[in-house]
Amino acid sequence: MMMTAQIRNKIFGRVVALHPPNLLYSSGTRSPAELLRASGLTQRWVNREISNFEYLMHLNTIAGRTYNDLSQYPVFPWVLADYTSPKLELDSPSVYRDLSRPIGIVNPKNIEEVKAKFDVADRQFHSVEGTWKMLMESPNDVKELIPEFFYLPEFLTNMNAFDLGRLQGTKEQVDDVRLPAWATSPEDFIYKHRKALESEYVSLHLHDWIDLIFGYKQKGSAAVEALNVFYYVSYEGAVDLDAIKDPVQREATEGIINNFGQTPCQLLKEPHPRRLSYEGAMLRMTKSDTKPPNLFLFLQNLKAYVVDAPLSCPIVHVNIPRSPARSFMQHGLMDTLVTVGCDGSLGVHGWLPYDRTRSYPNYFTFERDPNIQNPKSAKKLAGVFQPGAKVHSRLFVLSSDGKFLVSGGHWDNSVRAYSLLRSKQVAHVILHKDVVTSLATDTCGMYLMTGSRDTTCIIWELNQLGSGSFLPNKPFQILCGHDSEVTCVAVITELDMALSGSKDGTVNVHSVREGHFLHTLRLPGDMPEQVTLLSVSHLGFICVHSCPDPQALLQCLNGYASEKSSGEVAGGDEHDIDSSPPTL
Structure with missing residues (x-):
């Protein structure tokens, strides 16, 4: 015009x-x-x-x-x-x-x-x-x-x-x-x-x-x-x-x-600076007082730590904040590593990701939560899990700052938030009509996504300002479209995408901000298989794992298969809360 x-x-x-x-x-x-x-x-x-x-x-x-x-x-x-x-x-x-x-x-x-x-x-x-x-x-x-x-x-x-x-x-x-x-x-x-x-x-x-x-x-x-x-x-x-x-x-x-066509607007009238080399950028990051080094640059020197004492039940979830507050670098305090047992027992461990007094830069120390084996002082998530439900890692997510742990799988269909700093439950919201089966957060920690047996998913806008409840009482989006139980979810705000997998082998894709349905991805084959795990990269590749015939399928955004492989996925163990747990 x-x-x-x-x-x-x-x-x-x-x-x-x-x-x-x-x-x-x-x-x-x-x-x-x-x-x-x-x-x-x-x-x-x-x-x-x-x-x-x-x-x-x-x-x-x-x-x-x-x-x-x-x-x-x-x-x-x-x-x-x-x-x-x-x-x-x-x-x-x-x-x-x-x-x-x-x-x-x-x-x-x-x-x-x-x-x-x-x-x-x-x-x-x-x-x-x-x-x-x-x-x-x-x-x-x-x-x-x-x-x-x-x-x-x-x-x-x-x-x-x-x-x-x-x-x-x-x-x-x-x-x-x-x-x-x-x-x-x-x-x-x-x-x-x-x-x-x-x-x-x-x-x-x-x-x-x-x-x-x-x-x-x-x-x-x-x-x-x-x-x-x-x-x-x-x-x-x-x-x-x-x-x-x-x-x-x-x-x-x-x-x-x-x-x-037209030439772009001229943005610079002097030579553009050259980018730092990869080695130069890594050296600058290592010397910085605000950014910790990348430990995975020194994999050959990493030291393994093993908890040698038997635990009361298997650990089903291990997590660290996605965006650590650099607490050690800034205040001399430890960062946290959170573990959850199949009975809801909580372990909040401390670790130092970097120590300038050591000769090699990947040294770190681990301090196990002293309360994890003491029945009197042990921390435990409030509320009872659904009887007979499988307790697995997808029922728990950690906030990006490491202050809150959000859980699902409870008998009353609730989503609960637990403050790791105050050692108490701070939110208890019931909006799903059946048990919550899976949770996920985006990399920025802005949104939480929950999936349920009621075939719906809910996106929650998390409160990161410190005022009011961390978990709001009103949903940001309610997503429908599945015909069977939702088994896993994933959310990525960079691509404005919320993904949900179900028992019938379908993966639905919605937009996060508007909640619009975009399309459905279906696993190949005549017999539908349950989607057990979902992951999406910032480049738009979607990885779908299914069972009972274990296979991983790599797909692009519009559902065209790129790669396929068969086999079990490590770390996906589930534990029945009615069974006698083994020692670790």
Whole structure:
């Protein structure tokens, strides 16, 4: 929709006056360059606190790129140059594209070639290797990539079997995009391509590409020297459409902009800083007073600790806070490790993840809860579990700060929260109509998801501010759609997804924030199997484990199977609360 600057400014003023909840600023205006400086994103990327993909998405957004305008669509780099080898060697620099050159002159021979017209070529994207070959052979094709190349395998498949026509030369029918030899499927291509984007080589050279697209080599003498100059109407502020009175000339100018695109807003006028190497980032983290070291960098030196005394019942749940408060690093206090027995007995153990007085950086000490074996002082979850119910790890979750333990499986269909600091129950909420069978929290600790025998799931918005009840009395979302008992749940707010598995072998996917049903995934085979475990990664891969015929199935977001394996999953033991527990 085209509008005059006067109408645009009037609409903008009305929107700002409404003070919408996601408004970043309400008075004055900031240029994209000022927004980037104020955001602190560049330093976070340099320090490896955010990924290459996240940083590029932020840069595109700040520079005005949007999915809603094809002429200003988000732009991502070609990162690979090898689309023919049967195996992709990401550790070899030779498989990567030179990120310091514009895509049109990555092949040096294109620098000398000048043509006066565009190539007459098939415009349909049908081959990754063919598109790269065209870029290398023609100086007139200077297209970079779009974000979908790094997260959306479905765009490579003609899922609706559209008739996309035939290639002019070979008369070949255009269908699914032809993938490189090293990719076995669209999912495999996206996975390896994203891995290449986050590789060490790209991390250490991405700043060169940012200089070309968003930085100081976009305009001026630096752009001329880098052979990074485009037609003048594509640059921000180069043309004032409102000043063009001739309707024919204006229509022609708009056509050029809409068909050939616009360059992003210039965000930087000085060279972009280089990212820290992986080793440098790890060293910086180790020396920091606010971040503990990654113990898994020193797996060969880790010391194992064993509880040598017999316990009253088997441990069914072990957890530590997902986002530790760095209590030892900041206050000299221990972090916690929480264990739950099949009878509801609680153990709150202490451990020191780092000790500067030791010669090797992975040393830690473990302090077992002294009350765990003392019947008089032992801590125990309030309430009785459902008689005959299986007590397993999925009935318990620990809050991200390690202060609360939430439990299900109780006889009265309740969800309960137990304060580990105050050693008492602080919340008792009954909204399900049958026993709660599974709980899960997101990585940020904002949402709790519960599943029940009543076939429903509930999402709770947890109180992290310290005022009021940790577990609210009202649900954030109630999710329906299952025909049988819910057996496991998972929630990931980064993808706005809540997943629930059931006894009949189905996995339902809902949105977290709106509670909308998205779709159902079904396990393959004629006989339905019970879904026992669910896990989802931030890349959108869903792992489903089922029984009684144990198998793990890896699926993408829309349910297409990627990998399959058979076997039991360790750590999934269940204990009947009516049986006599063995010693540990």
